[in-house]
Amino acid sequence: xxxxxxxxxxxLEKAETLTLDGSxxxxxxxxxxxxxxxxxxxDISLYHLDPGNNPYGRNILINNGTIEVVxxxxxxxxxxxxxxxxxxxxxxxxxxxxxxxxxxxxxxxTGEPIHQQEEYVVDDVFIEVPKDSWHQMKNNxxxxxxxxxxxxxxxxxxxxxxxxxxxxxxxxxxxxAWTTDTEHHLKVKQL
Numbered sequence: 001x002x003x004x005x006x007x008x009x010x011x012l013e014k015a016e017t018l019t020l021d022g023s024x025x026x027x028x029x030x031x032x033x034x035x036x037x038x039x040x041x042x043d044i045s046l047y048h049l050d051p052g053n054n055p056y057g058r059n060i061l062i063n064n065g066t067i068e069v070v071x072x073x074x075x076x077x078x079x080x081x082x083x084x085x086x087x088x089x090x091x092x093x094x095x096x097x098x099x100x101x102x103x104x105x106x107x108x109x110t111g112e113p114i115h116q117q118e119e120y121v122v123d124d125v126f127i128e129v130p131k132d133s134w135h136q137m138k139n140n141x142x143x144x145x146x147x148x149x150x151x152x153x154x155x156x157x158x159x160x161x162x163x164x165x166x167x168x169x170x171x172x173x174x175x176x177a178w179t180t181d182t183e184h185h186l187k188v189k190q191l
Contacts, residue, residue, distance in 0.1 A: 090129040
C-alpha cells in the first residue's frame with residue numbers, strides 16, 4: 001500500500017505544474033511521475049472491487065478536483081463501452097493482466113465512433129488517453145485484470161456510446177464506461 005500512497009503523494013505535489021487543459025504536456029508530466037511506480041509488491045486485494053454486472057469495479061482512490069486516481073478491477077473477459085473522458089487527459093497502467101485498448105474516432109458525418117486500431121497491453125505497460133480521444137478497453141483473460149488510471153482534471157461529462165441504440169450518453173461521475181445505469185445519465189443524444 002505504501003508504494004501507491006507514495007505515487008498519490010507525488011501526483012498531488014506536482015498537481016500545480018499541470019495546465020489541466022488536456023494537453024500532451026499534462027500526459028508527459030503524469031507519465032514522468034508514474035514511470036517510477038512499481039507494481040510487483042502491490043497488494044491488489046486492498047483495492048479490488050467486484051464489478052457485479054458491470055465491466056469493472058471502480059475504486060476511486062482520490063479526486064481532489066485537480067487529479068483523479070482510480071483502480072479498476074476488470075471482470076474476466078469483460079469489455080466496457082466506447083467512451084471519451086470529457087475534457088480530461090490521462091494515463092492508464094496495467095497492474096496485472098492483459099488488456100486491449102481499442103481506439104476509435106468519430107465519423108465526420110454521423111458522429112458515430114469508428115474503429116481505428118487495437119493494441120494489447122500487459123503488466124506494467126502504459127496506455128495514453130489524450131483529450132478528445134475515444135476508446136474501449138477489454139480484459140482478454142478468463143480471470144481478473146487490474147488497471148490504475150490517473151486523470152487531469154478528474155473525468156466529468158464522459159460520453160459513452162450505446163451501439164445498439166446509436167446514442168451518445170453523457171454520464172455523471174458516479175458511472176463508469178457503460179450505459180446500463182440509466183440513473184447516472186445526464187444527457188442522451190441520438191446519432
